Amino acid sequence: MAKGRLIARINWPGTAVLVFVALAWEAIVRSGLLDYEYLPAPSAIARGWGELAREGLLASDIAHTLSAVAIGWTAAMVLGVSLGFLLGLSATARRYSLASIEILRPMPGVAFAPVALLLFGFSLKTEMVVTILPVLWPVLVNTMGGVTSVHQRLHDVGRTFRLSRRDTILRIVLPAAMPPIVAGARIGLGLALVLAVIAEMVGNPAGLGYGIVREQQALRPDLMFAYIVTVGLIGIALNAGMLALAEALLPSFRQLRGEP
Amino acid sequence: MQHHDLSSKVRLRVKAACIVVCAAVAAGPAQHSYAQTQSPVAVRAAYIPVVTWLPAWVAKEKGFFKAHGLDVTLSVAQNLSILPGTVGKQFEIVPSTAPDLLKSVASGLDVVAVASEVFETEDNPSTHVIVAKDSGIAGPKDLVGKLIATPTIGGVIHVSVLYWLKKNGVDPTSVRAVEVPFPNMPDQLKAKRVDAVESVEPFAGALRANGNVSIADPLLSVGKDVLFPFWISQGEWARANLPTIEAWIAALEDAKSFIEKNPEEARKIMAQYTKLPEAVVQATPFPTYRFAIKAEDIQVWAAALKDVDQLDKEVDSSKLVVTP
Structure with missing residues (x-):
């Protein structure tokens, strides 16, 4: 049953496009139409992936990057949801904070890498500085938006049942605001992966990001692309995991996505 | 007789203890040189995975650092330009270049050159x-x-x-x-x-x-014989740890001799640290390793940087080299 649902969920036309692109890429490289040192064929990348997996490098690099993503995303979620609720529930807090948020929001996290390096050196902390701030904003803004857009009628229901402020938030506002919070969490998770990889490329020499740099410097484009493909696959897996978690925690989420 | 022997032993032990205490006081709390404590001095250093830094890898792998009383930890870094800010915090000694050193000093960092690594020469251009x-x-x-x-x-x-x-x-x-x-x-x-x-x-x-x-x-x-990459550290640390810098240079000199005598083994170590393919490792020429450094070596770069408007502040090159 679960297997059938999984097969039904696979985007077959999209997968077919990917397969077609890979085949075309292979044909173009093999035929010599594109003959560049740093453009290996997909088959070479697949062999490189196998080589990395056999050496055990891939597993340890994936573990490092995933731990950085988990810590960074969790910290951003805790901060973002808390601050989002505060701003969503308090017009005064919004009035005093929104200007600052709008200034901070467009700042690229990677620009903080040199400062983080000075403060924390080559470490996971440096990765966190680069990761947490940019991930915080979509979570915070979506949470705030979700809380402020809870319909007045739902608040009236709470008052009718004489719910306390705490119960109104937990039983009415939180469930109603969940879809945008989950949307923010999904955006944040993808962003956390990208930023963790960038932080590893420019700051902390560890994980998948440093793997990309290391293999580039070692003149192994096949292994470099194998790392890049791995990042893509992890992105798909994280998104799928996030959706499964949302469905488990939020039964109405499947209906919201238009699924039976 | 026995009593006399015992009191002599006690006096000897007291004298020995006094000498140890006096030596420890004279050394000061920040000094932990090999000569004083006979225990290896911990040095955290960074490197970039290119052939330039081969002597440090050889010194580590072949035990030359250890033989000179150093317990060296080598950590990989992505590029040189981010390293000056890490000395005195995460690392004691890191690789750098003259423009990075001069610009770092011009912007207020307390960094100095402690040892050279590679010179670019007419007979061995890289x-x-x-x-x-x-x-x-x-x-x-x-x-x-x-x-x-x-x-x-x-x-x-x-x-x-x-x-x-x-x-x-x-x-x-x-x-x-x-x-x-x-x-x-x-x-x-x-x-x-x-x-x-x-x-x-x-x-x-x-x-x-x-x-x-x-x-x-x-x-x-x-x-015609110009300083290329070299080693830097925090100025305060360098001035307080001259014996450590001396040991560092001596270990690199030993490594250089080893590379000259055992190029094949040196290339194996190079492959281990750079992860370059075997054919590339074999085809890579060794640069001109030389570890002594003078203020004049930095001075020529300061003049060149000023000439092309890359250095807008006066930097006293004579204070930028701290070496035994």
Whole structure:
């Protein structure tokens, strides 16, 4: 049953496009139409992936990057949801904070890498500085938006049942605001992966990001692309995991996505 | 008699204890040199995975650091320019270049050179400006209006290219530059996205083997025997740890001798740290390793940087070298 649902969920036309692109890429490289040192064929990348997996490098690099993503995303979620609720529930807090948020929001996290390096050196902390701030904003803004857009009628229901402020938030506002919070969490998770990889490329020499740099410097484009493909696959897996978690925690989420 | 022996022993022990205490007081709390404590001095150092830093890897792998009383931890880093800010915090000794050192000092960091690593010499050049054979570019004047690929704008190689252009009567601002990592330069040159590349060995050798040509070693325009990468540390640490720096240099000298006598084993260590393919490891020439450094070696770079408007503050080069 679960297997059938999984097969039904696979985007077959999209997968077919990917397969077609890979085949075309292979044909173009093999035929010599594109003959560049740093453009290996997909088959070479697949062999490189196998080589990395056999050496055990891939597993340890994936573990490092995933731990950085988990810590960074969790910290951003805790901060973002808390601050989002505060701003969503308090017009005064919004009035005093929104200007600052709008200034901070467009700042690229990677620009903080040199400062983080000075403060924390080559470490996971440096990765966190680069990761947490940019991930915080979509979570915070979506949470705030979700809380402020809870319909007045739902608040009236709470008052009718004489719910306390705490119960109104937990039983009415939180469930109603969940879809945008989950949307923010999904955006944040993808962003956390990208930023963790960038932080590893420019700051902390560890994980998948440093793997990309290391293999580039070692003149192994096949292994470099194998790392890049791995990042893509992890992105798909994280998104799928996030959706499964949302469905488990939020039964109405499947209906919201238009699924039976 | 027995009583006399016992009291003599006690006196001896008291004297010995006094000597130890006095020695410890004289050494001070921050001094932990090998000679004083006989325990290895911990040194945290960074490196970039290129052949330049081979002596440090050999010194680590073959036990030369240990033999000189150092317990060295080597950590990999992505690029040189981010390292000056890490000394005194995460590392005691890191690699650097003259432009990075001078700019760091000009912006207020307490960093000094403690040992050299590689000198660029006429008989062993490692850095090249390379163009495609059919590009029609034969010298600096042909580069006017062209696009050149550099590993780092503001880095030692690009500064030397700007100086080389100026020295040959070409306005450095007439040549545009774009940052491209060394490994990607051959494809950029082949696709004619750039007109020239600033390359180093082993990439330069591979480029020339594919039919491209070197039109100059830009570093040699700065000096005929010019300082290339070297080791830096925090000034305060360097002044308080001269014996450690002496041991560091001695270990590197031992490593250099080892590389000269055992090139094949040295190349194995190089492969281990760079992860380069075997063919590239074998084809990579060793640069000119030399570890003594003088203030004049930095001074020529300060003058070159000023000449191409890359250093706008006065920096006293005589204070930038702390070495035994």
